[in-house]
Amino acid sequence: MREPDDAVRTIEGQVAMLLRLSERTRRSAARRQGELERSAYLVLGVLAVDGSTSVNAIADALRLDPSTVTRQVLAMEQAGLVTRTAHPDDGRVTVVEATDEGVDALRRTRDVRAALYGEILDAWSDADRADLARLLTRLNADVDSWARTHLGR
Numbered sequence: 001m002r003e004p005d006d007a008v009r010t011i012e013g014q015v016a017m018l019l020r021l022s023e024r025t026r027r028s029a030a031r032r033q034g035e036l037e038r039s040a041y042l043v044l045g046v047l048a049v050d051g052s053t054s055v056n057a058i059a060d061a062l063r064l065d066p067s068t069v070t071r072q073v074l075a076m077e078q079a080g081l082v083t084r085t086a087h088p089d090d091g092r093v094t095v096v097e098a099t100d101e102g103v104d105a106l107r108r109t110r111d112v113r114a115a116l117y118g119e120i121l122d123a124w125s126d127a128d129r130a131d132l133a134r135l136l137t138r139l140n141a142d143v144d145s146w147a148r149t150h151l152g153r
Contacts, residue, residue, distance in 0.1 A: 035109045039072045040081055044098055044106040052097035
């Protein structure tokens, strides 16, 4: 592994600041717009892609411990965002499915967040926006790959 250069150090600092600013923006927007909490947003995002699935599959997709996802899903069920049922072939497995209310809440949250980032990136060219999308996707994939290799999850 080579020594971090100035660009890597700048990237690290900018990612840290991006996470901080994104959290501040998300909290502020969530209070104003009635957005989903981050955990519910992420779980519903998995369900939107995969359809109804097990708690373990959600945990794997989000790189979380299944006990953490179970607590999140219980809270989401109480809020009417998901339902839980026993798997038809294995009653030990809990299957989670988004309710219509959950699907609508995810759509509303995505719309609010997309509008916010659309406003923030309004002055960016289409090419710059596409580059940022591509590079963030690549960065997330590489961080995930590194974490799976070095942290086991």
